[in-house]
Amino acid sequence: MKILITGGAGFIGSAVVRAAVARGHAVVNLDALTYAACLDNVASVADSPLYAFEHADIRDRAALDRIFAAHAPDAVMHLAAESHVDRSIDGPGDFVETNITGTYNMLEAARSYWVGQGKPESFRFHHISTDEVFGSLPPDPEVKFTEDTPYDPRSPYSASKAASDHLVRAWHETYGLPVVLTNCSNNYGPFHFPEKLIPVIILNALAGKPLPIYGDGSNVRDWLYVEDHAEALLIALERGQIGRSYNIGGDNERTNLELVRALCAILDEKRPKPEGSYADQITFVADRPGHDARYAIDATRIREELGWTPSVTVEEGLERTVDWYLANEDWWRALQGRKGVGERLGRGKAGSPV
Numbered sequence: 001m002k003i004l005i006t007g008g009a010g011f012i013g014s015a016v017v018r019a020a021v022a023r024g025h026a027v028v029n030l031d032a033l034t035y036a037a038c039l040d041n042v043a044s045v046a047d048s049p050l051y052a053f054e055h056a057d058i059r060d061r062a063a064l065d066r067i068f069a070a071h072a073p074d075a076v077m078h079l080a081a082e083s084h085v086d087r088s089i090d091g092p093g094d095f096v097e098t099n100i101t102g103t104y105n106m107l108e109a110a111r112s113y114w115v116g117q118g119k120p121e122s123f124r125f126h127h128i129s130t131d132e133v134f135g136s137l138p139p140d141p142e143v144k145f146t147e148d149t150p151y152d153p154r155s156p157y158s159a160s161k162a163a164s165d166h167l168v169r170a171w172h173e174t175y176g177l178p179v180v181l182t183n184c185s186n187n188y189g190p191f192h193f194p195e196k197l198i199p200v201i202i203l204n205a206l207a208g209k210p211l212p213i214y215g216d217g218s219n220v221r222d223w224l225y226v227e228d229h230a231e232a233l234l235i236a237l238e239r240g241q242i243g244r245s246y247n248i249g250g251d252n253e254r255t256n257l258e259l260v261r262a263l264c265a266i267l268d269e270k271r272p273k274p275e276g277s278y279a280d281q282i283t284f285v286a287d288r289p290g291h292d293a294r295y296a297i298d299a300t301r302i303r304e305e306l307g308w309t310p311s312v313t314v315e316e317g318l319e320r321t322v323d324w325y326l327a328n329e330d331w332w333r334a335l336q337g338r339k340g341v342g343e344r345l346g347r348g349k350a351g352s353p354v
């Protein structure tokens, strides 16, 4: 199958590109190369005859039409997005333009191409989204997000992703475009951009800097190793039912404080400090405004209908991730100079200097 993957130079998109090529799919990676992109993430497949790159912006409809015509893909996996909640608080405009208008452009370019091809039933538009569209859960461990949970986004990021999900469903209902949607929990693993929680903790720990924890660290996230997500996405593309959405999660709920302590324990073992523990560097900072208390995914549908299960426990995944950052200093050092990285972003009105 030839797959047009948007956002393939980002964290999750690059894992999907690598996994798709490994499965023998041809891939066209369409990416605008924003601050969050890094082509080194796909260096391992860049010379493959199965791989092509298109430097383009999903806000540019003419470029999208040209790329569909030039490559004639069998399917689209749409991951390109602005993805950092803190940046969405400081600058929501980019999130509206890329995540909503950009998705609209992708849908229209895909629809026009699909109609031009005679509406093949085998075509797929797979939209990759987040569990953040469902809002925030109470602490009750029995309560999790299912595919039927009503949307209740609370940050500019999650609102823009929710809007894009609605557009994708509407393009299926109204125009018959064969779509599949997935909503996934927090990912972590190799090539995670050094502004997100796990890389920030590992890199600040190594640099002897404070390990910032928002609020009291009680916010709960459901962590999934990125390569397990990429596998789930390819299964959903290949076998998912048209018009259906699938929740993807790791069944690995941790409070932020538990997660940071687990990372410190791994680092204490692998790169011990001369004295004390990395946990001594933990510092509580002003919370993010509107910080959702808990996310947790019920992944029964994708498990039972499509036979996907995560292959990596959170303990294994965190250890692999720490090993990867210890072994790939050149990669992360090059990204630490990018705009906003290492700064406290997204404090909004509720923030106070930290």
Ligand SMILES: NC(=O)c1ccc[n+]([C@@H]2O[C@H](COP(=O)([O-])OP(=O)(O)OC[C@H]3O[C@@H](n4cnc5c(N)ncnc54)[C@H](O)[C@@H]3O)[C@@H](O)[C@H]2O)c1
Pocket: 006, 007, 008, 009, 010, 011, 012, 013, 030, 031, 032, 033, 034, 035, 036, 037, 038, 056, 057, 058, 059, 078, 079, 080, 081, 082, 083, 084, 098, 102, 128, 129, 130, 131, 161, 183, 184, 185, 186, 187, 188, 193
């Ligand atoms: N990171 C997570 O934990 C998580 C969880 C669930 C879902 N998602 C979703 O998965 C997708 C990928 O997330 P990620 O963490 O890999 O993001 P990322 O920020 O690491 O990568 C985004 C990629 O999209 C590209 N991009 C941004 N704007 C673009 C535009 N206008 N035109 C073309 N390319 C553009 C960037 O250059 C970058 O390569 C997003 O849609 C996100 O909402 C992420």
